[in-house]
Amino acid sequence: MSFDADSYFNGPRKELYRLHKELVEIESISGDEKSVGSYLKTYLENLGYTVEWQPVPEKSGRERANLYAYKGEERNTRVLLTSHIDTVPPYFGYSVVDDRIYGRGTVDDKNCVAAMIIALEELLTEKNLKSSDVGLLFVVEEEIGGPGMQFANKHLGINSWETVIFGEPTEMKLGVGHKxxxxxxxxxxxxxxxxxxxxxxxxxxxxxxxxxxxxxxxxxxxxxxxxxxxxxxxxxxxxxxxxxxxxxxxxxxxxxxxxxxxxxxxxxxxxxxxxxxxxxxxxxxxPEQLLEYDVPGFESIVLAYATDVPYLEGNFTRFLYGSGSIHVAHSDHEYVPIKELYDSVDGYKKLIEFSLAK
Incomplete structure (x- = not known):
């Protein structure tokens, strides 16, 4: 039986796939993230978010920025969802083959960016979350040493987060830690x-x-x-x-x-x-990073890759989660499974609710 991709693309989360496609189709190799950042800023503002545009210095002088977004005027949230908007080179475009979406950034890390936004939007509607509950942080240049997250850590000036959920491809499991x-x-x-x-x-x-x-x-x-x-x-x-x-x-x-x-x-x-x-x-x-992973309903995974986790300092619980596998990231056949992208929205929702219930 063939996979029915249209049932996902035209289903109840069709906006997830539209957003993911738009993000992937904007080339955003590390150091050149202005276009994708500008797109996200407009997208989030149209959803009613306050978006802080945080320029991050770049050696060549090109403009790019982190985005910190929250509903209303309360920027000090309890939970933070964060991922990166840069990709490795070379760029190759979006395509769908069978049950997979191919393209640079499809699994590292624009799948996480799109799923986080949709998850938060669904919870805001379903659970009537307060504006101070959850914020979004999307950073530049994770792929080259994390200067975007380091800049955010130094300049955002927020100490209210109780939980930070980092997005990376973890095969839908919670990261135990990474090297x-x-x-x-x-x-x-x-x-x-x-x-x-x-x-x-x-x-x-x-x-x-x-x-x-x-x-x-x-x-x-x-x-x-x-x-x-x-x-x-x-x-x-x-x-x-x-x-x-x-x-x-x-x-x-x-x-x-x-x-x-x-x-x-x-x-x-x-x-x-x-x-x-x-x-x-x-x-x-x-140094190596150890994370929280004991959450009902989630399997766990040990990871060999590095992330932005160590660059965001604070006394908060850290989760690492996302769809797809790191084994295909950075490759010429990078892809995310269509169903996993869909299901990761539910994963982020569960992690947000678990964090707010503590």
């Missing part, structure tokens, strides 16, 4: 020379390769809950020609830290210290 990050550049500096006379130069690539080998074979901390810490050497650059001893070589490295980020940093630094010509640049770390 932290240690990311940095190893930069080796040598001396150029003719490759036929290596004794006249200092080979930066040799130093870098040795250091990377030691790092990849180091014993990193591991967690019974979150698993192994893993190393990814994402980018390697060095040299100018095959017949020239390279005078510079560098690697961008990201370690997914399941436990004890400080110990991992010590290992990274101790390896660099073994070489006179090796430096560490742009070291950034975020």
């Amino acid at each position: 932290g990050i240690v990311m940095f550049n190893y930069v080796a500096r040598g001396k150029a020379a003719h490759s036929g006379y290596p004794e006249l130069g200092v080979n930066a690539t040799d130093t870098l390769v040795d250091a990377l080998y030691k790092l990849r074979h180091s014993s990193l901390p591991k967690s019974d809950l979150l698993g192994e810490s893993t190393v990814n050497v994402g980018i390697i650059k060095g040299g100018v020609a095959g017949n020239v001893i390279p005078e510079r070589a560098e690697a961008f490295i990201m370690i997914r830290a399941s436990k004890d980020t400080n110990k991992i940093i010590d290992i990274v630094k101790s390896i660099a210290a073994e070489y006179e010509n090796l430096e560490i640049e742009e070291l950034h770390s975020v």
Whole structure:
């Protein structure tokens, strides 16, 4: 029996699918989120929200902004729904095949943005929520270190939240926690020379390769809950020609830290210290995150990816939830199941009601 997509697209939550499609069709690669932010601002204002446009500085000077939205004039809400509006490159457009919606951002993270808005709108109608109950925060550049959420954390000036529900693809389960990050550049500096006379130069690539080998074979901390810490050497650059001893070589490295980020940093630094010509640049770390997941009716999941969770500080309960799988995010076949997108609205509604009942 074939899947009946039209029954969803033209059903009681057809606005969910219209909103999701509109969001996906607006290209919003990290750093270039103005268009999708402007669309959301107008959309929410038409629903009666007060929308605060919070410009976030961007290296190239392009304008983009976080959006903080709430009904009425009370900005200090008890519950916050939050997700990000940027995507990874490259962009590819919206399409529907069988029971799936394909396109950049369909599952990371415009599915969560759309479902959160629809969930809140339904609850406002069904449960007569107060304007001070739930707010919305949609941020930029989660995919590149989270400067949007960090900016919101510093400048929003709200300390009323009792619960924050973060949206990410979790397969409709509640995240138990996720790994932290240690990311940095190893930069080796040598001396150029003719490759036929290596004794006249200092080979930066040799130093870098040795250091990377030691790092990849180091014993990193591991967690019974979150698993192994893993190393990814994402980018390697060095040299100018095959017949020239390279005078510079560098690697961008990201370690997914399941436990004890400080110990991992010590290992990274101790390896660099073994070489006179090796430096560490742009070291950034975020510790592993443990979340609330004991809610009736929800399964749980352990996650290996990182989120904006650590960048929003406060004494509140944290949930992580959303439709779809991280396994297809960032890929050339990114998609969200049509039914999961629909059902995630109910999931957000349950989490909101559970949070307000506490």
